[in-house]
Amino acid sequence: MEILHVSAECYPVAKAGGLGDVVGALPKYQNQLGHIAKVVMPMYRTKFLYENDFDITHKGSFAMGHYWFNYTIIKEKTNKLGFDLFLVDINGLLDREAVYGYSDDVERFTAFQIAVVDWLSKWNHQPEIVHVHDHHTGLIPFMMKHCYAYQHLSVIPTVLTIHNAQYQGWMGWDKSNYIPDWNTWEWGKLDWEKNINPLASAVKCASKVTTVSQSYLEEMRHNANGLENLFEYERGKCIGILNGIDDSVWDPAVDTYIESNFSVENVHEGKLASKKVLCDLYNLDIDKPLFVFIGRLVHEKAADLLPQAIYDSVYHMQGTMSFLILGSGEPGVEWELENMKNQLVGYYNSKIGYNEKLSHQMYAGADFLLMPSRVEPCGLNQMYAMRYGTIPIVRNTGGLRDTVIDVGEPGGYGIVFNDATVWDITYSVHRALELYKKPKRINKIRTTIMKIDNSWENSADRYINLYNSLQ
Ligand code: ADP
Numbered sequence: 169m170e171i172l173h174v175s176a177e178c179y180p181v182a183k184a185g186g187l188g189d190v191v192g193a194l195p196k197y198q199n200q201l202g203h204i205a206k207v208v209m210p211m212y213r214t215k216f217l218y219e220n221d222f223d224i225t226h227k228g229s230f231a232m233g234h235y236w237f238n239y240t241i242i243k244e245k246t247n248k249l250g251f252d253l254f255l256v257d258i259n260g261l262l263d264r265e266a267v268y269g270y271s272d273d274v275e276r277f278t279a280f281q282i283a284v285v286d287w288l289s290k291w292n293h294q295p296e297i298v299h300v301h302d303h304h305t306g307l308i309p310f311m312m313k314h315c316y317a318y319q320h321l322s323v324i325p326t327v328l329t330i331h332n333a334q335y336q337g338w339m340g341w342d343k344s345n346y347i348p349d350w351n352t353w354e355w356g357k358l359d360w361e362k363n364i365n366p367l368a369s370a371v372k373c374a375s376k377v378t379t380v381s382q383s384y385l386e387e388m389r390h391n392a393n394g395l396e397n398l399f400e401y402e403r404g405k406c407i408g409i410l411n412g413i414d415d416s417v418w419d420p421a422v423d424t425y426i427e428s429n430f431s432v433e434n435v436h437e438g439k440l441a442s443k444k445v446l447c448d449l450y451n452l453d454i455d456k457p458l459f460v461f462i463g464r465l466v467h468e469k470a471a472d473l474l475p476q477a478i479y480d481s482v483y484h485m486q487g488t489m490s491f492l493i494l495g496s497g498e499p500g501v502e503w504e505l506e507n508m509k510n511q512l513v514g515y516y517n518s519k520i521g522y523n524e525k526l527s528h529q530m531y532a533g534a535d536f537l538l539m540p541s542r543v544e545p546c547g548l549n550q551m552y553a554m555r556y557g558t559i560p561i562v563r564n565t566g567g568l569r570d571t572v573i574d575v576g577e578p579g580g581y582g583i584v585f586n587d588a589t590v591w592d593i594t595y596s597v598h599r600a601l602e603l604y605k606k607p608k609r610i611n612k613i614r615t616t617i618m619k620i621d622n623s624w625e626n627s628a629d630r631y632i633n634l635y636n637s638l639q
Pocket of ligand 1: 495546547550
């Protein structure tokens with residue numbers, strides 16, 4: 169089967185979070201199962217672009233509102249990612265370094281989607297499935313059905329995967345002329361609460377909808393940033409498929425980002441060597457348990473609770489632990505986390521920004537990973553942490569609920585708490601300290617979690633079954 173994934177991110181070309189990891193891995197595993205999966209994404213000006221060779225595949229043009237754009241599709245020459253990678257170049261819109269965060273993101277991603285559909289409509293090699301990811305590609309199922317120039321594409325089934333329903337790509341109806349000539353009787357397929365809502369539109373128009381964990385799918389019927397009723401109504405076409413992790417990239421035995429590789433056999437020594445690197449770099453005490461947080465410093469991740477929870481833990485538990493934070497996001501939270509460095513010298517440190525190497529070093533060197541998320545569709549960090557023998561401390565929500573069992577339960581290997589509150593986080597830190605006093609137990613948990621199979625094989629197969637049901 170031939171599948172075309174359309175996404176705003178794909179690791180290692182461009183990544184801002186879990187979406188990039190998933191789109192960088194899933195197609196590779198689908199190809200290993202004997203299918204042909206390809207990826208098309210914007211041609212940002214990232215390192216990957218300059219370090220690799222590409223062929224021009226197609227050139228075209230389209231109107232968006234009153235503007236005319238030329239686009240070029242290029243293809244990476246060597247298939248080095250394990251799948252065909254196509255990049256869409258649109259000068260003036262996509263030729264930027266970062267993936268998101270520009271004031272014209274609506275225009276950038278609408279133009280990207282039009283270019284993809286336009287290219288698809290002229291391509292002599294059309295896929296059997298178009299698989300779109302998140303709101304940045306959410307208008308594609310609508311365009312393939314209801315834009316007059318592209319209606320011949322309506323025979324191709326579309327699948328939407330929701331990695332995060334908090335962001336929906338809202339745009340005002342004044343921008344409806346961006347979408348190429350469409351059947352205005354179908355306006356209801358674009359609308360949600362008097363705005364054009366690309367995510368809602370994709371839920372309405374795609375043949376099937378998946379979310380990245382079963383628990384998240386259930387939660388969305390009660391908490392989906394305004395789309396609760398839509399998910400309730402469309403639940404017949406929605407299924408949850410848990411993300412996997414790319415265990416060829418995330419493998420402590422061969423990871424080139426970490427100084428000292430290790431496996432289940434030498435996990436204690438391996439982690440200690442990585443912890444030493446971190447403690448030396450960030451002035452922390454190697455003899456104390458190290459708690460880390462890696463991620464976007466935003467409300468969904470409950471990053472706003474971290475400063476108080478860290479203070480309370482250090483003061484109430486007499487500084488018997490260290491904390492290290494890596495992330496970027498809300499300026500207020502960044503400021504607090506930076507400011508705390510001077511007050512908790514030797515107990516706490518942080519690195520504000522995005523740093524792939526440091527994230528690997530932290531998964532390898534930490535004792536515990538904190539994920540107090542308010543919302544967590546799947547969460548990859550806890551799975552990476554476990555692969556590197558780091559014990560996850562997670563809130564009981566979404567994909568975290570589906571992947572971590574509390575140590576108090578039979579067969580448990582993590583620490584799970586219910587509420588996104590400072591109290592629940594500090595109490596969980598206290599539980600972790602108690603656990604840390606039992607080295608044999610810690611070692612046993614480490615070897616258990618490193619052996620958990622969270623690889624893509626299972627999930628990649630579930631997607632194929634889903635596609636088959638649409639043929
Ligand atoms: P989300 O996609 O909601 O941000 P996920 O848990 O699904 O969360 O995926 C997060 C991914 O992004 C992981 O690979 C994590 O290591 C990475 N990541 C997040 N923030 C940073 C950062 N500041 N530096 C390096 N990697 C990061």
